[in-house]
Amino acid sequence: MNLDAYTDYVAFTRQHFEEGLLRAGFVEAETEWRGSVGPSGNQVEVAVFLPERFPFGPPKVRPTMENSVLWSWHRELDGSLCLVAEDDHDELWWVEAPAFLDHVSEWLQQAARGWPDDRPDLDLDRYFHRSTDQRVYLYDEQASVGNTFIRFRQDKNNTMRASRGTTVQKARNSTKEFGGYVVDLGEVDVPPRTWADISARIQPQVDLDSRIRRREVNVVLLKYLRGSHEGIIALKVISTVDGIEARRLTSAANTATARSARAGLQQTLLCDKRVAIIGLGALGSFSADMLARAGVRHLTLVDGDVILPGNIVRHLVGRESIGLPKVDAVRAYIVDRYEHGAEDIDVFSQNLATAGQVARLIKEHDLVVNASADFSTTALLHVVAESLGANIISVVLQDDGSAYRVDVLPTLEGVPPLPPLPTSQEGSQRLPDLFEAGCGSPISPTPPHAVMEAAAAAVRHCIGLLTGQPLHPAGESRSLAAPPERHDL
Amino acid sequence: MAHLKQQFKDALSSIEPGKDKANAPEAHQLVRRALEADPKLAEYGVDPVLIGSYKRNVSIKRVKDVDVFVRLPELPSDVTSKDILDRFFTVLHKEFSTDEEGHRRTKRQDRSLQVSFPDYDLYVDAVPARPHWDGKTWEIPQKGTQNKWVQTNPESLTTLSSEMNTRHSEFYVPTVKLLRQTRRALLGGAKPGGFFIEMATYQAFKSGSVSGSDHAEYYVSALEEVARIVNDFVLLGIPVTDPTVPGQSIRIRATEEELNKAATRFADAASTARVALKEENEGNAATEFRKLLGKNGDNETVFPMPPGFNEDGTKRSTIISAGARTVPAGTRTFG
Numbered sequence: 001m002n003l004d005a006y007t008d009y010v011a012f013t014r015q016h017f018e019e020g021l022l023r024a025g026f027v028e029a030e031t032e033w034r035g036s037v038g039p040s041g042n043q044v045e046v047a048v049f050l051p052e053r054f055p056f057g058p059p060k061v062r063p064t065m066e067n068s069v070l071w072s073w074h075r076e077l078d079g080s081l082c083l084v085a086e087d088d089h090d091e092l093w094w095v096e097a098p099a100f101l102d103h104v105s106e107w108l109q110q111a112a113r114g115w116p117d118d119r120p121d122l123d124l125d126r127y128f129h130r131s132t133d134q135r136v137y138l139y140d141e142q143a144s145v146g147n148t149f150i151r152f153r154q155d156k157n158n159t160m161r162a163s164r165g166t167t168v169q170k171a172r173n174s175t176k177e178f179g180g181y182v183v184d185l186g187e188v189d190v191p192p193r194t195w196a197d198i199s200a201r202i203q204p205q206v207d208l209d210s211r212i213r214r215r216e217v218n219v220v221l222l223k224y225l226r227g228s229h230e231g232i233i234a235l236k237v238i239s240t241v242d243g244i245e246a247r248r249l250t251s252a253a254n255t256a257t258a259r260s261a262r263a264g265l266q267q268t269l270l271c272d273k274r275v276a277i278i279g280l281g282a283l284g285s286f287s288a289d290m291l292a293r294a295g296v297r298h299l300t301l302v303d304g305d306v307i308l309p310g311n312i313v314r315h316l317v318g319r320e321s322i323g324l325p326k327v328d329a330v331r332a333y334i335v336d337r338y339e340h341g342a343e344d345i346d347v348f349s350q351n352l353a354t355a356g357q358v359a360r361l362i363k364e365h366d367l368v369v370n371a372s373a374d375f376s377t378t379a380l381l382h383v384v385a386e387s388l389g390a391n392i393i394s395v396v397l398q399d400d401g402s403a404y405r406v407d408v409l410p411t412l413e414g415v416p417p418l419p420p421l422p423t424s425q426e427g428s429q430r431l432p433d434l435f436e437a438g439c440g441s442p443i444s445p446t447p448p449h450a451v452m453e454a455a456a457a458a459v460r461h462c463i464g465l466l467t468g469q470p471l472h473p474a475g476e477s478r479s480l481a482a483p484p485e486r487h488d489l
Numbered sequence: 490m491a492h493l494k495q496q497f498k499d500a501l502s503s504i505e506p507g508k509d510k511a512n513a514p515e516a517h518q519l520v521r522r523a524l525e526a527d528p529k530l531a532e533y534g535v536d537p538v539l540i541g542s543y544k545r546n547v548s549i550k551r552v553k554d555v556d557v558f559v560r561l562p563e564l565p566s567d568v569t570s571k572d573i574l575d576r577f578f579t580v581l582h583k584e585f586s587t588d589e590e591g592h593r594r595t596k597r598q599d600r601s602l603q604v605s606f607p608d609y610d611l612y613v614d615a616v617p618a619r620p621h622w623d624g625k626t627w628e629i630p631q632k633g634t635q636n637k638w639v640q641t642n643p644e645s646l647t648t649l650s651s652e653m654n655t656r657h658s659e660f661y662v663p664t665v666k667l668l669r670q671t672r673r674a675l676l677g678g679a680k681p682g683g684f685f686i687e688m689a690t691y692q693a694f695k696s697g698s699v700s701g702s703d704h705a706e707y708y709v710s711a712l713e714e715v716a717r718i719v720n721d722f723v724l725l726g727i728p729v730t731d732p733t734v735p736g737q738s739i740r741i742r743a744t745e746e747e748l749n750k751a752a753t754r755f756a757d758a759a760s761t762a763r764v765a766l767k768e769e770n771e772g773n774a775a776t777e778f779r780k781l782l783g784k785n786g787d788n789e790t791v792f793p794m795p796p797g798f799n800e801d802g803t804k805r806s807t808i809i810s811a812g813a814r815t816v817p818a819g820t821r822t823f824g
Contacts, residue, residue: 005807012797012808015495019771022492027702 013055013095020097021048034064037101038108044068046081046104058084058094061104070111071190073118073226077127081107085121122231124224127193131236131247135160138254139221144232146184146223147203153177161254162221178218181208185224195237195246198222213239219249256339260295267295269467276300276365278352278381280326282448283395284371285316286455287462291369292334294463298344299334300365301327304351314448325349352377358384362392367466369458370394370409382409391465393475395458401446404454405477406461412473421479450480490767491774493795497704500778500792501663504670504785506543509552512609513543517555520604520613523584524559529576534563537615540643545650547665547687549673551786554603554612558643560627564619570600570630570638573617577602581615600630626734642733649732653694660707664699665690667708667782668715670791674783675754680743681719688729688739689718695732705778709762712781716752716759723752772798 018033026035032047045068049060062080063069074082083103084094094100110116136159143150143162151165154176162180185192185201192198198220202208211217220235234251237244252258260267275296277284280303288299303326311326312319321329327347335342351372352358362368362385370381373396385392386409394407403421411417457476464471506513521537524530541556542548564573578595581602585594588607596603601616618627621640628638654661668690669683693699693714701707721727728738743751758781765777772794779792794800797808 008796008805009808012795012805015493015795016771016797018494019490019492022494022703023490023769028494 010055014050017050017055017059017095017097017100020101024097024101037061037104039105042108042112044108055092055095058089059100069108071193072111072115073121073123073188073191074107074111074115077129077193083107085119118227120226120229122226122229124188124191124222124231125233125248127191128233128235128246128248131249133236133247133249134158135250137219137234137249137251138162139232139234139251140253141255144182144221144223144253146182147206148182149217150180150182150221151177152180152219160219179211179216180219180221181206181211181217182221182223183208185222188224188226195235195244198235198246199244209244212237212244215239220246221251260339263293263295266463266467270295270463271297273367273466274298274300274365275462275466276302276361276368278302278361278368278370278377279372279374280330281305281311281371281373282314282316282446282451283373283397283455283458284369285326285330286452287369287371287395287458288330289316289334290455290459291462292338292340294459296466297340298346299331299340300346300348300361301330302348302350302352302361303327304349310443314446314451352380355380355384359388362388362390367462368392369462371455371458373397378409386410393458393462393465395454397444397446397450397454399481400444401450402481403477403479404450404457406454406458406475408461408465408470408473408475411475412470415473418474418477421477453480491765491769491771492703492705493771493775493778494703494705496775496778496793496795497667497708500670500782501666501704503789503791503793504549504666504782506548506550506552509548509550509609509611512606512611513552513555514539516604516606516609516611516613517557519584519606520557520581520615523580524577524615527576527580530559530561530580532563533561533565533568536560536562538644540647541614542669542683542687545647545687546662547650547669549666549669549683549786552611554614556643557613557615558627558629559615559617561617561619564617569636570617570632571634571636573619574600574602574630577615577617599632640734640737645733649691653691657694657699657707660701660704661690661694663704664694664707664711667704668711670783670785671712671758671781674781674791675758676747676751679750680747681741681751685729685739685741686715688731689715689722691732692718692729705766709759709766712755712762713759716755719755720752723748770802771795772802772804776802 018028021033021035024035024037026033026048029047032049034045034047036043036045038044045064046061047064049062051057051060060080061083062078066079069075069081076082081104094103135154137152138159139150139162142164149165150162152160152162155161160178183198183202185198192201199209208217208220218237220237222233222235224231232251232253234249235246236249237246273296275291275298277288277291277299280288280301284303288301292299305326307315307317307321307324307326307329309319309322312322317329317333321332324332325347327349331342331345331347334340334345358380368381368385370378370392372378378394381392381394391412392409394409395404397404398421405418405421407417457478461471461475517539524535524537527535537557537559539555540558541554543552543555559577561573574597578597581595581604582593585604588594588605594605596605598614601614604613604615606613616629618629618641619638621628626640626642626645629641631637631639650662665687668686672681672683672686690711693711696714698714699707699711701710718729722729731737731739761777762781765774768774768777775792775794775798779790779794782791785791794802797805799805
């Protein structure tokens with residue numbers, strides 16, 4: 001085992017790129033390549049650096065005369081050009097020097113035109129050196145109102161949380177509490193790179209520089225606009241013999257919007273939906289979790305069991321929930337983590353008994369999910385749903401977790417139900433059942449990953465029905481024991 | 490255009506004299522000491538100095554001979570070239586006698602004495618020299634038996650070579666080496682030899698026709714110009730000038746057949762090199778350059794293939810579409 005193939009590939013791409021630079025008239029200097037690039041009449045002499053990571057990282061380009069190119073959002077702190085966005089790594093496109101130099105040329109043309117149709121990357125933090133303070137500075141909606149004093153106090157997990165508050169009159173030496181100020185820069189065309197750039201934009205009556213020197217203000221939240229997009233960065237401000245130095249802190253918004261921004265495109269469609277889940281075992285608990293994460297605000301959880309130690313390895317909740325009713329444990333888990341309040345989740349710690357209960361659940365919810373894996377409960381739900389002209393989702397794992405199926409019951413448009421999957425255990429030796437104490441069913445050997453896969457499939461179909469875009473009129477079934485599908489070249 | 494910077498650097502390393510670089514000065518010192526110890530030669534003011542391609546750093550692997558220019562500023566005019574060569578023989582034979590097989594290590598040549606160093610597998614040529622009447626240059630025996638002397642200025646060539654190298658950003662000396670190596674690959678042991686090619690290269694550089702910004706460009710540019718000079722020499726009889734002595738030209742002993750072969754091969758080599766330099770595929774370019782530079786004195790291929798290419802110049806399968814192959818999931822992914 002050796003790295004010969006890797007070394008060969010890297011050496012090839014490096015030399016191939018350099019050959020391209022040579023063809024373009026570049027000359028090798030001590031650590032970089034120098035040459036001119038750009039449209040005629042607007043040529044700029046640049047230095048091209050190949051990083052150690054090349055070709056798996058793009059070359060760096062810096063104008064040899066720092067100010068020969070206008071400063072803008074498209075330059076790094078060290079003056080190099082921002083040429084490759086973090087999401088623009090496809091096909092390692094920069095390995096061909098002509099394409100790369102064309103891109104640099106396009107950059108220069110865009111710069112000359114003042115960057116029309118610019119993408120509003122909110123990355124002002126790139127223009128400041130990192131502070132040695134490793135804590136994460138969190139701010140909420142209140143703390144991010146512009147031109148106000150705030151305070152940061154240390155919280156668990158090495159965080160500093162902001163709250164509104166007037167500036168303290170006396171300097172403190174504590175590192176657990178800092179005075180802060182929110183500066184609203186408004187629209188920013190050329191990113192500030194020093195404290196002097198920022199200070200020039202602050203109302204003089206605030207006298208922020210004096211407050212920083214007196215150490216009443218140690219952290220500044222900088223609010224700024226790029227187009228219609230708002231960004232905020234946190235800077236540690238320290239008075240030095242050379243003036244005030246600003247260094248960037250790791251910061252993040254701790255707002256409902258920020259916390260749910262990654263919930264998916266259908267989040268807004270799901271936020272007013274009501275979903276009932278029957279059965280909060282392995283499948284039901286993970287289904288509830290994924291629906292909550294996706295944005296379903298109201299959940300009703302129905303299950304009469306309690307959490308036992310043997311459940312944990314396949315269940316959503318952890319050891320701290322042992323002994324709790326499953327519905328309470330799942331509700332607490334979701335309320336702890338997401339935007340849901342306890343009032344958003346109804347719980348019924350009992351099993352469904354009557355058609356009336358079922359009918360009420362169906363009528364009061366946009367969708368009922370059956371994760372009970374119980375034949376009689378499924379039959380009851382199916383018949384009642386059919387009577388009411390509604391559809392439910394029923395999800396089960398089969399054959400010890402070697403398959404799952406998600407059924408739309410009754411099916412949409414009258415299509416036949418999914419055919420049964422061939423069982424994986426035909427012809428193979430069946431292992432003896434494993435029983436725990438008590439009079440329950442034998443323990444299913446279904447593995448946890450099969451549970452999560454089946455739950456994810458069920459949630460896909462749930463979201464399809466809830467948003468009026470069903471994935472399949474009958475649902476979906478899949479054998480998990482079959483070998484992965486092969487794609488011949 | 491393929492410049493193959495690293496491969497040209499590797500090629501130059503491959504033709505560097507290597508361990509001969511240590512042995513040659515050692516052998517030179519032994520000869521020098523023997524000559525300086527002789528009272529007669531001391532009387533003539535013996536003052537040996539190293540010259541030749543080794544001294545000018547343009548020798549290539551393997552260094553077979555080292556030239557010692559033995560200046561004798563006080564040599565009386567009545568001492569004939571035969572007399573002095575005889576004296577040299579006496580001194581050197583006394584010092585170096587015979588090798589293990591009983592052969593004399595000191596051999597008389599037309600204008601010098603050649604001392605063999607079997608352990609080092611090289612020879613030292615000791616050439617006696619007396620001052621020319623101009624007081625600036627020297628004379629060496631042309632044919633020892635006829636007491637005919639010829640004007641020369643070898644130390645000046647060392648200086649000129651060094652100056653030319655400086656003028657061309659240190660590209661002159663490596664280019665001479667590459668052209669000497671090309672001569673070896675094209676002509677082998679046949680004439681014209683390396684010194685003639687070196688002088689043709691010097692003339693080419695001096696004419697201002699050779700330029701470039703790296704080894705590849707200098708090599709191709711110089712090879713084209715040298716091919717033209719060789720052609721003019723062979724077909725039109727235009728001599729290659731000796732830059733050290735005004736009015737003199739470089740004389741070589743080569744048959745007509747050898748000369749015609751040299752002219753043809755250098756012309757072909759020049760056009761091959763130009764095509765290789767223009768070639769965009771690094772593998773194809775390297776294949777051509779390696780043909781032109783052949784093998785070194787240790788029978789090793791001088792010009793390596795660039796990374797990512799097989800010996801036949803084709804791209805290695807691991808390199809083809811590496812980007813697409815390394816990320817089968819393609820673009821627009823999330824994790």
